[in-house]
Amino acid sequence: MPELPEVETTRRGIEARVTGSRITGVEIRQQNLRWPVTPGLENILHGQVIIGLSRRAKYLLFELRNGVLLVHLGMSGSLRLLDESEPFRKHDHIELTFNSGWRLRYHDPRRFGAFLWTAQPHPLLANLGVEPLQPEFSGDYLYQLSRRRKLAVKAFVMDQRIVVGVGNIYASEALFKSGIRPDRAAGRVSRERYNRLADNIRAVLLAAIEQGGTTLRDFVNSAGAPGYFQQTLEVYGRAGLPCKNCGRALGEMRIGQRSSVYCANCQR
C-alpha cells in the first residue's frame, strides 16, 4: 500500500498525539512480520517517552531517548489512533498504550511490515537514496545516476537506493504526466525529460499528501479514514480505459513483477 504519501499522512496524523507521551503498555499479538518483531520489545519500550516522530523513505521513526523504533507498513499496513480500548480485529497485530489514554494500533493483513527497535544507525536505512521532497532531488540527479543503465526507467525511479518513497502508483502517474514510456531504458531518457519527471514526481506526491493518500483497499489514516487520491489517478488501475489525455485505450505491461499502465500514444 503505502508509498510516501500514505506514510506521511500517517505520520502527520499521529505526531501530535504521541510526541511527549509515555508508553505504558505494549501488546504484541503477532510477531511474525517481514522480520520478527524485535524480541523483548515490550520491555524495551515500556515506560519510555516518545521524543519525536519522523519519516525516512517509507519508514516511520519513533524516536526515544536511547534508540529508535522503526515501523514500516509494507503493502497492507496501517496505524490507527484509538481514544479508548476496542476489541481487536483480525490482523490487529500490535498495540501501544500511552499515559494520555490514547492507543496506537497496527493492522496489517499481509504482514509485510516491520516493527524493529534499534539503538544504532540501522542497516535498512543505510543505502537509501534521496528524499524526493528535498532539494537534493532533481532531474540532474536522476540523469547523472541513470547514465549507461539499461533497466526500465520505471524500475529506476522505484529503486529506493536512487530516490525513496516512489512506489508503483506514483511512479506510473509521474511517468504518464511526463510523457515517458515506463519501459524506456533509464539511460536513454534525456536530461530535459528527467527534469520534467522529477518535477512531476514531486508534484504527484505533494498532491497525494494533500488528499490523504490513495486507498485501494487497506489504507486508512490514523483516524481510520481512507485517502481520496485514487479519484485523481490517471493511469494506475485504468488499463483498457481511455487515456485522459488522448482518449485511446491505456496499455498494460509488467516491469519487474509490477503491473505498469501507460498510454502508448502519449508516452514515448
Place this chain on the structure above:
DNA sequence: ACACTAACCTGCAAGC
C-alpha cells in the same frame, strides 16, 4: 556492478 526473480502472506476477483 548490474539486471532480474522468487519469496514472504492474506484476501479477493475472475475463470472454469
Place this chain on the structure above:
DNA sequence: TGCTTGCAGGTTAGTG
C-alpha cells in the same frame, strides 16, 4: 457452488 489461479500499495536475498 466450489475449486484454482493470479494479482495486490514493498523489499530483500539470491541468482547469473
